[in-house]
Amino acid sequence: MxxxxxxxxxxxxxxxxxxxxxxxxxxxxxxxxxxxxxxxxxxxxxxxxxxxxxxxxxxxxxxxxxxxxxxxxxxxxxxxxxxxxxxxxxxxxxxxxxxxxxxxxxxxxxxxxxxxxxxxxxxxxxxxxxxxxxxxxxxxxxxxxxxxxxxxSFRFPIGLIYDDITKLLEDVKNIPGVIRAEIAGSFRRMKETIGDIDILASGRNTTEIIRDFTKLPTIKEIISEGETKCSVLLLTGMQADLRVVDDNSFGACLQYFTGSKNHNVKLRGIAKDMGFKINEYGIFKGDELIPCPDESIVYKTLGLPWIPPEMREDNGEIELAQKCNLPKLIEYNDIKGDVHVHSTYSDGGESIKAMAEAAIKKGYEYIVITDHSQSLKIAKGLEIERLIRQMEEIDKINRELAPFKIFKGSEVDIKHDGTLDYPDEILKQLDFVIASIHSGFKDDEKKMTKRILNAMENKYVTMIAHPTGRILNARDPYNVNIIEMCKMASKTNTFLEINAYFDRLDLNDINARIAKEYGVKFCIGTDSHNSIQLNMMIYGIGQARRAWLTKSDIINTKNLQEFTEEIKIKRKKF
Ligand SMILES: [Zn+2]
Ligand SMILES: [Zn+2]
The missing domain is CATH 1.10.150.110 (DNA polymerase beta, N-terminal domain-like)
Incomplete structure (x- = not known):
């Protein structure tokens, strides 16, 4: 396009x-x-x-x-x-x-x-x-x-700073005198990249709170310090602004600083029509301040239900809210298993069993082990013989870890000519086949789209991974025609992945929203190469929420029994 x-x-x-x-x-x-x-x-x-x-x-x-x-x-x-x-x-x-x-x-x-x-x-x-x-x-x-x-001009991928910022928020909450604290801005909206951090806290003794804040160990340098506001540079290289407000205004301020700018412009218009005025201090009726300790009061005053931050981009969410028609977004604890997990068989850092045990600790019911296929030599892709050995090992671990289940999968390369890296007799033995592009990124749109459509036409291909191939701050998406891909995914019951790896987030929010319009179903996979990376799931869920997806749009929100049925549907229909 x-x-x-x-x-x-x-x-x-x-x-x-x-x-x-x-x-x-x-x-x-x-x-x-x-x-x-x-x-x-x-x-x-x-x-x-x-x-x-x-x-x-x-x-x-x-x-x-x-x-x-x-x-x-x-x-x-x-x-x-x-x-x-x-x-x-x-x-x-x-x-x-x-x-x-x-x-x-x-x-x-x-x-x-x-x-x-x-x-x-x-x-x-x-x-x-x-x-x-x-x-x-x-x-x-x-x-x-x-x-x-x-x-x-450099924006940080959210996954690169998420843990640091969450820790910083905990530190702010622990400052004596702080009643409540929250991170606002694009971080709260789960945007894929973040420019700077807006922290909001409520409390009375503002100067003391600010003084304590500037002494936190994660702060490298103070840029400016006032009575109710200060700006600092964090060790990560990001700028962070802290504002301390009265607890009665906390909700209004949180709403204001969460943005987005376009969302707030539209809200201000609605407020004006109703005879209110909104600014960072709250909602006013004439000169009278309406107390808004909670954000929902801002929306309620304007006759709206509370709108999840991930939706606040003025992409039609306010109009839906006016009709009380907001979708019920997938929740951060809805995921029941991870569908894209590597192990030491290919380029992962931990054994299948270690990955499974980490997943059990997260409360999951299943994972799919998806190591690379034979052509991807740099990632120790599995020749058929080793893949079969892996399947036997999975059977053995499954007996030990039941009722938890490890599904047998593979991340199979879509080769240059559009064929897959294993023959059908092998794919057939797997429970979950991911097809993905790892070479020939420069193909023109026609060729690239054809390669991906071909893969989806194979009855054993369950999902297309990282469907556009982009890498944040490093590589543009390859030339795939999104609409053609969505149509074929929907027609063949092939899932599209929301890859939650911090620098992929692919499909992104915009493309996932388009895909949903074509009736596509999704899985969120972390593409984990070690057990800590299983935690990246939240970034994928954030993108899904930004794309307005609900629990039923995402297959790995289903429990083990339902998921087992879902991944067989395509093969049965073919
Ligand atoms: Zn991949
Ligand atoms: Zn992968």
Whole structure:
């Protein structure tokens, strides 16, 4: 799908027009088109070719013509033309707080600033303050914005910091005088990556609480310290802000700082229509503060049920809440077993038995052992002979650990030609076959999609693992057509995985939500290579909740007996 590529071009076109001081209405039209195209679930190329693009509100004639140009020629001439008028890297500065197109134009015309480093130097040399309409305050703000931007451009995968932040929260709760504390922001919404941490605490003696907070061992450096708020740098390299509020405002503040921004903007609109005002201190009726110790009171006052934080992205959740139609999301303790577990037979670090015993400790009823198949030599993939030996060992351990059950599985490579790495006679003997891509990532969309569809057409393939192959901060998804994959998964009763490994989280929230619309069922697997990694399950559940999935959408929420039946359904239907 070319949707994202096209959306990015229109977004940049808008920026360029604004920067060049051209017609602001056209600039806004490009920006709007960019947002619409970014959110389209269908392939824009198909919509264009079927003439359906014109039915979408906000997509006018001139946009359609440019989309067509891109589809036919791979580029848009207007974009290329503007591009050639603006130095490379200059527009990136528009992402910096305090720098808008007009400011940027002045900086470029007067000081010939074209990139990040030149602008930092100009601030340090105090050149900005002397520009007309700028001054020292604006110079200071720009420098602050630049430094903040530099820090933020790296976002931490949530799984990398989750335990540290949970521990930090415990420490905050233990500070004398703290009544309640919670982590707000994108961490609470379980976003896949986190920029910085917002901590909220309630208590009276605010200055003492803040003083104790700054002395915690996980804090590397104090950035700023006030009466009710302070900012610190954690040992992990993240920034964390603590706010201490009155316990009667705790719910309202928690709601406010959890965001997302778009969710809160919409809520404020609803509040305004009802004659209320919401801000970080609470809900006001005129000048009167409505006490909100609990977050649910904020929603209740606006006539809404409480909305789970993972849903708060203004993706339709407020409208559903207004109709009292919110889905009942999967809960963090709903999982009954892990479906993607490696052992020392391939590249895992612990024995099958050790992994099973760790799963029992977590309260699971079953796991599926899924070591790599023979072609994946770097991961000690199992030749058929060793796979058969593994199956015998599993039978033996199952006799010892009953009623807990280890299912016999494999993570089988989908080879270049779309065939699987074991023959059917072998796959047939396994309870649960994962098919996945570990090579040929660069295949074009047609070929990659065909490889995955082929795998799903095999009656023994139970699930596709990490279906888009992306690695956070490291590798883009491969070129698979999500819609085609979802249709085939649904048609063949093949599950799609939500891989909970901290840097995969694949399917992600957006794709999982699309898949659900096509009737796909999911499993959440941790892809654990040691027993501690079984704990990564929560990140997968977080993604599932962000995708609005319920318990019944996810097969490994079922108990042992139901799960045993579910994984046979595909084979029976074929
Ligand atoms: Zn894999
Ligand atoms: Zn794996």
């Amino acid at each position: 070319k949707n994202k590529e096209i959306a990015r071009i229109f977004d940049e076109l808008g920026d360029m027009l604004e920067f060049l001081g051209e017609n602001p209405f056209r600039a806004r039209a490009y920006k709007r088109a960019s947002q619409i195209i970014y959110g389209l679930p269908e392939d824009i190329e198909k919509l264009y070719k079927s003439g359906k693009l014109s039915e979408i509100k906000g997509i006018g004639e001139s946009i359609i013509q440019k989309v067509g140009e891109f589809i036919d020629k791979g580029k848009i001439s207007a974009y290329e033309e503007y591009r050639s008028k603006i130095p490379e890297g200059l527009l990136e500065l528009l992402s910096v707080p305090y720098i808008g197109p007009v400011t940027l134009r002045t900086l470029y015309k007067t000081l010939h600033i074209t990139n990040f480093d030149e602008l930092i130097k100009a601030c340090e040399d105090k050149l900005i303050r002397n520009l007309p309409n700028f001054g020292p305050k604006k110079e200071e703000n720009i420098l602050k914005g630049l430094l903040r931007y530099k820090e933020q």
